[in-house]
Amino acid sequence: MKVLYPFLGVLVCSALAAQQFNHQLPIPPLLTGTTFNLTINDTVHQFNPGVNTNTFAFNGTILGPTLEMHKWDTIQMNVTNHLNEVTTVHWHGLHVPAKEDGGPHTVVPVDSTWSPSFRMLNNASTCWYHPHTHMETMRQVNMGLAGMIIIRDSAEEQLNLPRTYGVDDFPVVIQDRSLDGNGQFLFNALADSVIVNGATRPYMEAPAQMVRMRVLNGANARAFIIAFSDNRPFYVIASDGGLIGAPDTVTSLKITNGERYEIIVDFTNDNPGDSLYMICKGSQFAAAEPGGSGNQSGNSALNGVDYNIMQINVVAQTSSPVTTLPQTLIPVTPWQQSLASVTRNKSMMGMGMYDMGMMSINGLTFDMNVINDTIYKDAIEIWNVSNNSPQVSHPFHIHDIQFYILDRNGLPPQPYESGLKDVIYLKAGETVSFITKFENFTDSVTPYMYHCHNLHHEDMGMMLQFIVIEDPNASTEEIAQQNAQISAMPNPTQDNWIINTESFASNAQWTLTDVNGKAVQSGNTNGRTQVSVNAASLATGVYFFTINDGERTSRIQLIRN
Numbered sequence: 001m002k003v004l005y006p007f008l009g010v011l012v013c014s015a016l017a018a019q020q021f022n023h024q025l026p027i028p029p030l031l032t033g034t035t036f037n038l039t040i041n042d043t044v045h046q047f048n049p050g051v052n053t054n055t056f057a058f059n060g061t062i063l064g065p066t067l068e069m070h071k072w073d074t075i076q077m078n079v080t081n082h083l084n085e086v087t088t089v090h091w092h093g094l095h096v097p098a099k100e101d102g103g104p105h106t107v108v109p110v111d112s113t114w115s116p117s118f119r120m121l122n123n124a125s126t127c128w129y130h131p132h133t134h135m136e137t138m139r140q141v142n143m144g145l146a147g148m149i150i151i152r153d154s155a156e157e158q159l160n161l162p163r164t165y166g167v168d169d170f171p172v173v174i175q176d177r178s179l180d181g182n183g184q185f186l187f188n189a190l191a192d193s194v195i196v197n198g199a200t201r202p203y204m205e206a207p208a209q210m211v212r213m214r215v216l217n218g219a220n221a222r223a224f225i226i227a228f229s230d231n232r233p234f235y236v237i238a239s240d241g242g243l244i245g246a247p248d249t250v251t252s253l254k255i256t257n258g259e260r261y262e263i264i265v266d267f268t269n270d271n272p273g274d275s276l277y278m279i280c281k282g283s284q285f286a287a288a289e290p291g292g293s294g295n296q297s298g299n300s301a302l303n304g305v306d307y308n309i310m311q312i313n314v315v316a317q318t319s320s321p322v323t324t325l326p327q328t329l330i331p332v333t334p335w336q337q338s339l340a341s342v343t344r345n346k347s348m349m350g351m352g353m354y355d356m357g358m359m360s361i362n363g364l365t366f367d368m369n370v371i372n373d374t375i376y377k378d379a380i381e382i383w384n385v386s387n388n389s390p391q392v393s394h395p396f397h398i399h400d401i402q403f404y405i406l407d408r409n410g411l412p413p414q415p416y417e418s419g420l421k422d423v424i425y426l427k428a429g430e431t432v433s434f435i436t437k438f439e440n441f442t443d444s445v446t447p448y449m450y451h452c453h454n455l456h457h458e459d460m461g462m463m464l465q466f467i468v469i470e471d472p473n474a475s476t477e478e479i480a481q482q483n484a485q486i487s488a489m490p491n492p493t494q495d496n497w498i499i500n501t502e503s504f505a506s507n508a509q510w511t512l513t514d515v516n517g518k519a520v521q522s523g524n525t526n527g528r529t530q531v532s533v534n535a536a537s538l539a540t541g542v543y544f545f546t547i548n549d550g551e552r553t554s555r556i557q558l559i560r561n
């Protein structure tokens with residue numbers, strides 16, 4: 001298929017150097033709490049004054065609000081679809097039951113409200129939400145439907161990191177778009193102009209201190225190689241699933257579709273009034289990469305060249321700036337390979353030199369009615385995902401779980417790729433192995449997806465689906481025990497342990513005992529799914545939390561430090 005690039009009047013200036021970055025970076029409104037209302041509208045947005053572009057948006061006129069959620073909270077979403085077409089909303093990166101995941105099976109009809117509810121089990125991280133409609137994902141995302149999710153937890157909150165939204169902690173949603181001569185979106189896989197948080201040629205104001213940027217590649221197909229115009233080093237602190245072991249110093253960072261990286265940029269030695277650019281080092285792409293100069297990419301002005309993404313104007317420090325970074329972040333402890341019970345090989349492939357034909361995984365294309373993999377709950381699995389296309393890159397993404405990369409082409413992952421992830425960039429010929437565990441949720445009917453996150457490829461069928469079911473070989477007792485898992489955060493602590501008791505009946509009895517077996521506190525869950533146990537009043541040392549709901553018992557060791 002030959003993509004046409006008609007004259008583009010609005011988004012693009014031909015002389016890159018002459019572009020004025022004169023649109024203040026929009027910071028999407030931050031919604032907090034546990035109930036989130038999203039209304040999907042068919043609306044118009046002005047990228048430049050006086051030119052109405054038809055858009056789809058959550059609540060506003062482009063993209064959607066940022067949703068702030070806390071680990072362990074029970075979240076209630078209300079998604080109302082006021083488009084003239086069906087859609088779905090997927091919580092990309094969240095570990096939620098398949099029915100609440102918003103895949104192509106969970107359609108939100110026109111003028112109706114979908115109200116999924118789920119427990120937030122993810123660690124502090126940056127996730128996002130977007131439509132996942134059968135064969136329409138790219139068009140609906142391209143029309144403007146995407147938003148960020150920020151998850152917070154106590155482990156992350158204990159670190160001295162910038163986290164004031166819009167002040168020293170910024171959402172940076174990078175996409176590319178093309179408009180036709182009438183100011184309407186084109187639906188090219190690779191477009192001509194970059195938008196950040198829905199704005200063309202944006203500038204942001206960065207205080208002269210450590211600044212956190214939550215970078216999401218929300219583009220249809222284009223990858224970006226993030227860097228700064230003065231080539232300054234910056235620090236990766238988190239990837240898709242949350243913090244990595246320690247800040248990783250880089251000078252450029254490739255980010256593919258659906259992927260997130262949290263980076264810290266140090267402006268401590270910059271003066272108010274200084275300015276620089278976040279850039280894409282597009283000249284470093286191989287020709288066939290989505291952003292490279294190869295003919296697959298058509299003649300987009302952004303292909304194969306370095307270009308500015310966003311101007312950064314340094315402003316005065318805030319009152320309590322973060323000026324140094326922690327040396328370490330969180331312990332990274334992948335599952336042991338020896339515990340893996342299943343290995344799956346997945347080969348992503350397109351046909352022809354530039355993948356113009358069928359897009360498949362293991363020779364199969366997406367069929368709503370076929371379950372491609374059946375996985376047992378609590379199985380630890382190793383997946384070897386390879387890109388066997390002759391030239392084209394494929395970003396692989398899997399729903400439900402986060403994984404740890406074991407190796408990339410036989411080599412250990414770079415530090416920035418060593419934390420929990422849900423997307424991997426695969427150039428032609430690459431193989432990545434990862435390990436994961438399919439915990440918590442079973443559903444023999446509604447599947448989860450795994451697919452290429454190049455939205456064009458996804459819509460062409462480079463997507464398969466899996467269900468997670470109870471292991472039929474496990475005894476009822478084993479299953480009951482597996483289901484009776486509890487966890488405590490933070491542990492150790494000096495103030496409170498929050499115990500997740502979700503898998504227990506609502507009137508479970510709990511007891512906290514000391515090392516001598518003496519009960520020091522007790523209570524009942526009373527309909528709640530978490531218990532807060534006061535540690536501040538206790539002597540330092542080891543304690544045991546035991547919970548029983550009449551059928552099952554579980555015990556966890558707690559440390560008061």
Ligand code: C2O
Nearest residue numbers: 090092258397449
């Ligand atoms: Cu971001 Cu299956 O999607």
Ligand code: CU
Nearest residue numbers: 091092093399
């Ligand atoms: Cu997803």
Ligand code: CU
Nearest residue numbers: 394452454457
């Ligand atoms: Cu692909």
